[in-house]
Amino acid sequence: RWKVAAKILLPLHSIHPTMDFSLPLTPQYTQTGGTTKAATSSLFGDYAIAATILFTLVVFLFEAYLNFRQRKSYHKTDFPRELETTVGNIDRETKSSAAAADNKKEESSKSSGDDDKKDKVDRNAPILPQLKSKFSHAQSYGLDKINFSIFSSTYAVTEEVVFLLYGFLPYVWDKACAVGAKYGWTETEHEIKITLLFLGIVTIVGTITSLPFELYSTFEIEKKHGFNKQTLGLFFTDKLKGLVLSAVFGGPFLALLLKIIFMGGDKFYLYVWAFTFVFSVIMMTLVPVVIMPLFNKYEKLPDGPLKDSIYELAGKLSFPLTKLFVMDGSKRSSHSNAFMFGFMKNKRIVLFDTLLSQVSNDEILAILGHELGHWKMGHTVTNFVVTQVYTGFMFYFFSLCYNSHELYRAFGFDDESRPIPTIIALVLFTSTIWAPVDKTLSFIMTVHSRKCEFEADEFSVNLGMSSKLQSGLCKIHLENLGAMSPDSWYSTYHYSHPPLVERLSAMMKLDTAKKLS
DSSP, rough: OHHHHHHGGGGGGGGGGOOOSSOOOOOOOOOSSSSSOOSSSHHHHTHHHEEEEEEEHHHHHHHHHHEEEEEEEEEESSOOOHHHHHHHHHHHHHHHHHHHHHHHHHHHHGOTTTTSOOOOOTSSSSSHHHHHHHHHHHHHHHHHHHHHHHHHHHHHHHHHHHHHHHHHHHHHHHHHHHHHHTOOTTTTTTTHHHHHHHHHHHHHHHHHHHHHHHHHHHHHHHIHOOBBOOOOOHHHHHHHHHHHHHHIIIIHHHHHHHHHHHSSSGGGHHHHHHHHHHHHHHHHIIIIIIGGGSSOOOEEEEEEHHHHHHHHHHTTTTTOOOEEEEOOOGBBOOOOOOEEEEEEEEEEEEEEEHHHHHOHHHHHHHHHHHHHHHHHHHHHHHHHHHHHHHHHHHHHHHHHHHOOHHHHTTTTOOTTTTTHHHHHHHHHHHHHHHHHHHHHHHHHHHHHHHHHHHHHHHHHTTTHHHHHHHHHEEEEEHTOOOOOOOHHHHHHHOOOOOOOOHHHHHHHHHHHHHHOO
């Protein structure tokens, strides 16, 4: 497969070495030969590539501006005053030895290995001094990540523009057709097979171009700051498993999707909508049960006070908890997490082993109180419904543009004697006409997600877990070297969770209001 991809892609650099940047833009490679600009019949077709590149660059420049704002915040050397005041209040309110008694039975050996370069958090010591001591390290970690993000995003947008201008899509599609022709495949009779071959080539190219960035992020940045636990062998094993799973699940999904579009007539979007809904439900069930165990080990949480307390909390909230697992997250990273999955009366909770070593039992309960708040308040269902509605509307508008040949000609698919590949139509629609809609809705969902986080925090506060949730969040923030002084614009645009100080302040206001009432 690698040799085939190389033979197909290596000649791309020699296609029309001189670029014509006059408007209207056309890619250097087109299906009719690329010697002349394709004839288009509308203003939309004439300026489709130019408009796509302009939108891509505008988004890139705006996000680059936000990145540089965040980069500036990582150069700060003074500990943020608001965070100091807020965490100082937490320390004063939790000045007791109760946590020590709760932690005696927990094993300190569960924290990651001896070669961990970052200092471990003392769960029983005041939090503010530890935050201050880790402030410079957190700033350094954030600075390394934002510098990497600036470089990688610059490469990504450059690659995207170059691929557009040189006609990467029509070139690879034609090469996939040429390979398929050796097996007797034609575009009209075997479009699905050629589509799968096309996506296989694109996947290989994407894997190759992204690999250096993934390796640097994992084995340079994450390792430098004490997070990475992966070996190169495990990294490439995970990568291979991911590619195989993409083929096993993604290939049949795409084949069925295309088949439904072919057979669905003018109302195909309704059948596609129903199909993607069913597929989503199936994958939400299979991923945690079948796929995730291929990458991590899941064991039942041992009997003890923590397990009893979690089941008691679930019972109190009528959460149908059936199984409680611990996942070996420390196998790859010292970052921590917890999540829930399952449908109807079959719910499960998974705790990372790193989380068990970073916070106390009461703090784990408070964190789960927050997560159960998402379930109790319908956030999970709401997000699922919004995703399905979004998918339905996207395919509806795609059906309206499905026969927009001006769009496809503009991007190099200008041979009117050949059928327009459905996958190409879908890719061009989502990356051009639908791209502004997607970017806008993505930001709206980010804002909504932060609102849900505040509501889940309030739910945990109303369970009487405010102080433990606050201290637990601080310790997780410490362990993960989270941003302590994020730029307000950057966090508003990117963060699905509010900054730590905002969450702590909101919970303290709720505590004050409860005391006054």
